[in-house]
Amino acid sequence: MTKRTVHIALVGNPNSGKTSLFNALTGLNQRTGNFPGVTVDKKTGSTPLSATLVGNVIDLPGTYSLYPKRLDEWVSYRVxxxxxxDIRADVFVVVVDASNLKRNLLFCSQIMDLKKPVVVALTMADIAKRKGIEIDLPQLERELGVPVVSINPRKEKGIALLKKAIELTASNQYKIPVRDFIENKELAPAPIEDLRAVLPDASDYSAIHFLINHEEFELDSRLQATIENIEEKHAFNHTKTQAAEILQRYNRIRQIMQSSVVEPDPNEQKRFTAKMDDVLLHRTWGYLILLAVLFLLFQSVFYLAQYPMTWIEEGFSYASIWLNNVLPAGWFSDLVVNGIMAGLSGIMVFVPQIMILFGLITVLEDTGYMARISFLTDRLMRSVGLNGKSVMPLISGFACAVPAIMSARNIENRKERLLTILITPLMSCSARLPVYTILIALVIPNKYYLGFLSLQALVMMGLYLLGVVMAMLVSYIAKWFIHIKEKSFFILELPTYRPPRAKTIAQTMLNKARIFVTDAGKIIMVISLILWALSSFGPPKRMAAIEKTYEQQLALNPTAKDSLQIHLNTAKLENSYAGILGKSMEPVIKPLGYDWRIGIALVTSFAAREVFVGTMATLFSVSDDDKGTLLREKMATAKKQNGEPLFTLATGVSLMIFYLFAMQCMSTLAIVKRETRSWKWPVIQFVYMTGIAYLMSLLAYWLLK
Known part of the structure; x- marks a missing residue:
């Protein structure tokens, strides 16, 4: 039997339970992408409605009314x-928060007056009940003239009744109310009449919106001119019409609530949420609690992710060894092991951090604390061109910039979102830790002050703080150069506290991991293969000469095969295209105290910053079994061509600062390209971060030299 498909749009105020309903309806049958032309989350999924009907569900961005201010609100408005x-809906499910009925019914009534097929999904009835709010559902349904279904998507209650109501609405058994919610035509009788003569299918209320926002619609020039003439002819006043409409709607909503809703005394004692906010939003304790929560978040991501990351790395290591033994020696096996496998490892090793980070962020969102974090930090963030919603991506950047930049999608204002994306990589991610650790152990004395303050620990903390300070400074400067004319509205509703839902957390973790692997992973693989080629091949004459020298030395001393093989690999790397690039870079990086070997490390660690350590091990001819103290000893005794030590205090600090500020991460550039839909911003990011890294490293080297 062929099933008919009905298109369902979920609409409603932010924090009304819309996402929970979407998850309850679609389960794992979800797809995430972007709305055409804009980087705003587009979530779609399917749900069975009956034996003959299947629903294609789209979750539209939350909005408070039909007067859009932010980019995501415009997406919903145009639909x-x-x-x-690209998007046409047969039924609109308006999600209404029963505990905030008055405000939610404003948007609901506007959609009804557009003459759309509407089903009201009443959520959070349990919270309303705890607040002492009692709703007469049959009476509310009679007053509105559309089906009203009480649901609890977190417990999947009322979903079957909601599906039945959608089915009946889609088959026209529930009719669109003939009478308007308010007398829309009385708001501007003459302009509405003239507009409807041009667009006869428009309702009276739709006509008002065409008069207000027709410039934003894709209409032909002739129709645009006609509507503009109607406005001028009748001196149509946008602001006055909007104000009168909102006033009338609230008057009508007040009448409906008097007949359908019993509310408690407004002076009743504060409930649980209010009491919690007294502590969590306290002028002093609120910030201390916030710091503790963020510290636990960062530590949890770092410590929980290290185990699965180690397992993934070991798994790929064993797979690489096995492939080396199975495949015949040659360029193909090298491509598979050091190109494809290394690229896949570089992708998959990020997955635990992404899943854990977004899982913990979902916990904060589900409980209602995420909104409090944005509220507390808004003042500081706004002073440098950001807003309170920027703080979570920045904090997440301490674990990994890739999922942190993905989480910046929660920022509605395009300028503030772009600024957040541009500065997030300045946070010291966990990939920098191996570089910091080996360089600090190499050049910073293991001293203690006051018996417990470690100089090495203070340097490590200083690097993290320096990244935060620079991020704030860059944002403050960049805000004057990014000319996006979009007003910043930090309208934030503080939701009630609720326990997190395991199903929602699991779905978020899986979806975010899938997006990273399938989208950013493609770009990472391409760049990994390019880097492999640069590191594996060089000018044929040079490589042939190296091979000939190796064979001659091996013939003279067959017992030294292992050590000669290490020297052969080092010589090949030095004369590969990557090595030649390192040599060509030497005049540029020499003022920083670096030589060609560090130049090669700067190139190879573009794949991932922690590759610096492995590159150093290869360059200084240390086997894989001797990566601990022996590597530091080799680096400590390494000399420049003029006989001076390579790693001095000045060079070590300069190199740490370079890795702190430089964009040495191809996966970050890949995800920035994906999120901004342009190579312009990744290029700008790479240039400004490399410029800051060079100048600050130069300054550090010459001050400490």
Missing amino acids: LLNQDK
Whole structure:
């Protein structure tokens, strides 16, 4: 039997339970992408409605009314006004928070007056009940003239009844109310009449929105001019019409609530959420609790992710060894092991951090604390061109910039979101730790002050703080150069506290991991293969001469095969295209105290910063079994061509600062390209971060030299 498909749009205020309903309806049958032309989350999924009907569900961005201010609100607005050619909905499920009925019914009534097929999904009835709010559902349904279904998507209650209501609405058994919620035509009778003569399918209320926002719609020039003439002819006043409409709607909503809702005394004692906010939003304790929560978040990501990351690395290591033994020696096996396997390892090793980070962020969102974090930090963030919603991506950047940049999608304002993306890589991610650790152990004395303050620990903490300070400074400067004319509205509703839902957390973790692997992973693989080729091949004459020298030395001393093989690999790397690049870079990096070997490490660690340690091990001819103290000893005794030590205090600090500020991470550039839909911003990011890294490293080297 062929099933008919009905297109369902979920709409509603932010924090009304819309996402929970989407998850309850679609389960794992979800797809995540972007709305055409904009980087705003587009979540779609399917749900069975009956034996003959299947629902294609789209979760539209949350909005408070049909007067959009932010980019995501415009997305929903265009769908509701039939101005999105890619999205057409047969039924609109308006999610209404029963505990905030008055405010939610404003948006609901506007959608009804657009003459859309509407089903009201009443959520959070349990919270309303705890607040002492009692709703007469049959009476509310009679007053609105559309089906009203009480649901609890977190416990999957009422979902079957909601599906039945959607089915009946889609088959026109529930009719669109003939009478408007308010007398829309009385708001501007003459302009509405003239507009409807041009667009006869428009409702009176749709006509008002065409008069207000027709410039933002994709209409032909002739129609645009006609509507503009109607406005001028009748001196149509946008602001006055909007104000009168909102006033009338709230008057009508007040009447409906008097007949349908019993509310408690407003002076009743504060409930649990209010009491919690007294502590968590306290002027002093609130910030201390916030710091503790963020510290636990960062530590949890770092410590929990290290185990699965180690397992993934070991798994790929064993697989590489096995492939080396199975495949015949040659360029193909080298491509598979050091190109493809290394690239896959570089992708998969990020997955635990992404899943754990987004899982913990979902816990904070589900409980309602995420909104409090944004509220507490808004003042500081706004002073440098950001807003309170920027703090979580920045904090997440201490674990890994890739998922942190992905989480910046929660920032509605395009300028603030772009600024957040541009500065997030300045946070010291966990990939920098191996570089910091080996260089600090190499050049910073193991001294203690006051018997417990470690100089090495203070240097490590200083690197993290320096990254934060530089990020704030860059944002403050960049805000004057990014000319995106979009007002910043930090409208934030503080939701009630709720226990997190395991199913939602699991779905978020799986979806974010899948997006990273399938989207950013493609770009990472391509760049990994390019880096492998640069490191594995060089000018044929040079490589042939190296091979000939190796064979001659091996013939003279067959017992030294292992050590000669290490020297052969080092010589090949030095004369590979990557090695030649390192040599060509030497005049540029020499003022920083670096030589060609560090130059090669700067190139190879672009794949991942921690590759610096492995590159150093290869360059200084240390076997894989001797990566501990012996590597530091070799680096400590390494000399420049003029006989001076390579790693001095000045060189070590300079190199740490370079890795702190430089964009040495191809996966970050890949995800920035994906999120901004342009190579322009990754290029700008690479240039400004490399410039800061060079100048600050130069300054550090010459001050300490």
